[in-house]
Amino acid sequence: MTTAMTTAMTATTSTMTPAKDVPASRPPRWPSRHPLGHLPAIHSDPLAFFREAHERYGELVSARAANVELTTVANPDDWQKVLVSELQAYSKVTRGYDKLKLVLGEGLVTSEGSFWRRQRRIAQPAFHRRRIEAMGETFSSCAAEEAMAWRSAASAGATVDVAEAMMALTLRIVGLTLFSLDIRGDAARVGKDLGVLLHEFSRVTQAPYPWPEMMPTPANWRFWRSRSRMRTLVDAIIAKRRASGEVGDDLLGMLMGTEDADTGERMADAELRDEVMTMLLAGHETTANALSWTFWLLASHPEEQAKVQAEIDAVLGDRGPTMADLARLPLTTAALDEAMRLYPPVWILGRRTEREVELSGHTIPAGRLIFLSPYILHRNPKLWDAPDDFRPARFVPDPETGKVALPHKLAYAPFSAGQRKCIGDHFARSEAVIILASLLREHSVVARPGQEVVPEPTLTLRPKDGLPLQIVRRGAKVA
């Protein structure tokens, strides 16, 4: 992070509430003479755009993208207002969620109001701590299978595309744990379709005209074809369960079997499909990215990898990890948390102001698009020392209090916060630590000299063009 960003961000403080009778000001605004405003810059490199906006203007800045005024927010007190204390002033009525509905339909991520509340109430018990404990065996056995594949790669001296491997692994785990279904055979196809959907999602969200997805272009053909294949897969999951004649004791069973408390009705097939699609995508893509970035950061910081492996050795010896080990793997967990600080899988959240609001002492009108980027928040130099450095130790709990000393309770929000916080946070962190411990117990991940990995901000933050890493059996020499 540059000194300019440090200075500009430090200039705006959360205590800038305007004195009584003094008209509150509009936020600083980054002007543009381009007819499309900053849209081309956002389109070509959104991470650079948001970083520069905050470097120049501090923690709250407005800008124009085509005919849309947006405000981006990097102050944790403002995050608290938007996501927690004043959340009723903000909605998800944005173009991003509108286009996301093309992929996910009206599921938990995209819906709002009483419909969202009902769906969340039905799904919540599937993510209860006790349920996640019971999934531990599946996390461990799937991770152990992946460790076997890494053994073969290591003895053949081959590189592994870790991003692709993590996508397939987390997809399989979501299928088994939430839908009691082994979708291993479909993983490669789903991975490709998902890649297409996410890539095209960015394009249709940022187009300067209203219905870019309706044009008869090859890109749109790819988009609709991938969506149709994903829907076919989801329909097959539901049909298979219906045909079995049993509701089942997993998330799918809860979604199918729970009656609405008010109407006594069960979910219609279309509602069910949107929820399954949402869980399938939200439940694996994000965790896979979190794992990929952790492996990348450990590969490019071998000294940190060695510390994590020392912890794993001390706790596990020669056996694989279980859920009972998680509390004894604080550094492994911290490496994951620090990776999600630097590369938050959900790198941006959008909201719309439903009334005039106040943020950092500035007045924001109704109807404004608000961006909250965990990527920017997590690198805010006002909150974090050396914000661009990979330092897992920041997330190791204090041995006395058992708590991590965060600079602000909302300085770190990879899973968002408030009532729309991720339903799968505990699921994802438990699964990811078990996978890290299983794979790093036997192997080291090694980057090529000079290797660079560039983040690609689509709906999620993925390593662009995958993550090829050399897998080396521990104790063996690097070729």
Ligand code: HEM
């Ligand atoms: C490292 C992994 C993950 C990260 C970083 C992550 C992050 C997030 C974030 C930031 C949100 C808020 C999105 C918004 O406001 O639009 C969210 C929502 C959600 N996530 Fe996750 N997630 C992860 C894993 C999972 C898993 C494993 C599942 C399910 C198995 C899941 C299911 C959901 C659902 C259903 C929502 C919508 C919740 C609601 O609004 O009620 N996520 N996630």
